[in-house]
């Protein structure tokens with residue numbers, strides 16, 4: 001969202017575009033005089049003007065690989081959420097986190113990687129062992145949130161990308177606390193994932209209403225990988241040559257704790273809520289700027305952008321290398337794509353091969369990021385140089401006698417996804433994205449189609465039907481829109497003149513090049529990094545983005561469960577600060 005003014009710790013207020021200095025000076029002085037919460041440091045932490053993190057040496061710590069749990073055996077696996085401390089960098093004290101694990105001792109950020117096999121259902125029991133009476137990252141009680149009457153930290157886990165019954169989908173109101181209190185849509189802590197879907201990289205993370213941003217930033221996230229050995233391309237890099245990379249950003253205090261704002265942009269309305277959380281430290285698998293020693297071989301990296309709000313445009317510093325993208329959110333692409341850059345919004349997964357085999361031993365290759373924050377307009381304050389580096393790969397000699405396996409880049413991986421319109425009627429939904437600001441232009445929140453989370457359900461697709469969603473973004477920022485249960489195809493996007501639209505000088509009901517049309521171009525195909533089966537897609541500002549959605553599993557077969565029963569699904573913005581306030585809507589399947 002737009003950042004309209006900055007409050008500087010010295011008490012100076014800089015107004016960039018809007019008036020209202022006096023009001024904000026007043027509220028600022030009130031805050032300084034102790035009318036608001038303060039951090040554990042006795043120091044306020046201002047939204048979008050966080051104190052810089054301590055300087056850390058980059059690329060000194062090795063990349064950790066999360067432990068794996070085989071969930072294909074049919075035996076129920078218990079995964080708890082625990083309060084832990086974990087070192088995020090060797091030069092920092094340990095950081096307090098909430099993290100998933102099978103015990104307090106083994107819980108970690110990321111949580112264990114759950115290894116599933118297609119057609120073998122996984123049974124996961126989620127438990128909440130967080131002892132706190134409230135979350136250690138401040139909750140803004142002025143936005144709609146779980147608000148357990150008896151206190152505690154509510155959690156509920158969503159498996160992002162799963163084709164799962166809704167009582168196992170982690171409904172935001174299906175939360176539960178360690179004290180036994182539950183949200184009004186709670187059904188069970190015992191989840192079943194059918195794993196009938198095609199092989200893909202999924203990830204699990206917290207989804208509690210109103211505090212998802214807090215719980216995910218606190219550490220509640222992990223990988224979930226569905227494999228289908230008989231259907232996957234042969235000779236892909238595997239074992240130590242297949243590496244999950246969970247990328248996040250955080251801002252940290254010198255004592256290692258997470259610097260989370262306690263003063264929002266519009267504190268009279270939302271004391272602590274911040275339109276976007278951007279950190280100046282880049283972490284991969286829970287370590288700041290790690291390095292990975294690689295042999296001269298092909299590696300497969302399953303990358304997830306698990307940041308709260310930061311988009312990533314990843315590139316490799318070695319000009320002779322490219323990303324060979326083989327998969328996306330919904331599984332394998334039809335054929336590999338050779339790319340110099342990967343743009344990944346929060347929630348995106350990208351499955352790539354990188355071939356280090358021709359590089360001399362001793363070469364260092366850096367994984368860099370050049371995405372502006374907020375995306376795409378950008379403000380240098382939120383993309384300090386530290387965020388341009390993500391991690392390093394160091395080419396090392398393999399041990400004597402170690403034979404590097406000969407991995408292959410597949411030529412094709414499956415059929416080309418083609419939008420079909422075989423059902424009798426195609427439902428077309430026009431859905432707007434709108435940001436609401438206070439009198440000074442500071443964001444108060446944003447909504448989907450002018451509805452809040454609490455409004456009655458309006459998206460009620462019929463199982464098996466085809467729908468075209470036209471998402472019209474009237475806000476200044478891009479939003480990664482995520483739809484639960486299904487994978488969709490990005491059809492096209494089309495820019496319009498928002499100034500003329502807002503002035504009432506044109507209409508979106510007429511198409512380009514009609515003289516009264518607001519559109520300034522014909523529909524444009526998505527760029528190569530946004531194709532394939534997706535469950536999360538970047539919806540650009542001042543554009544209409546059109547999605548083709550068939551309400552079936554990705555393989556086109558009937559759901560092997562009843563998608564109509566249970567608490568239902570959701571669709572939302574995957575900038576977690578937006579999702580919490582209030583860019584999330586219920587999604588109810590109908591027969």
Ligand SMILES: [Cu+2]
Nearest residue numbers: 479573575578
């Ligand atoms: Cu958003």
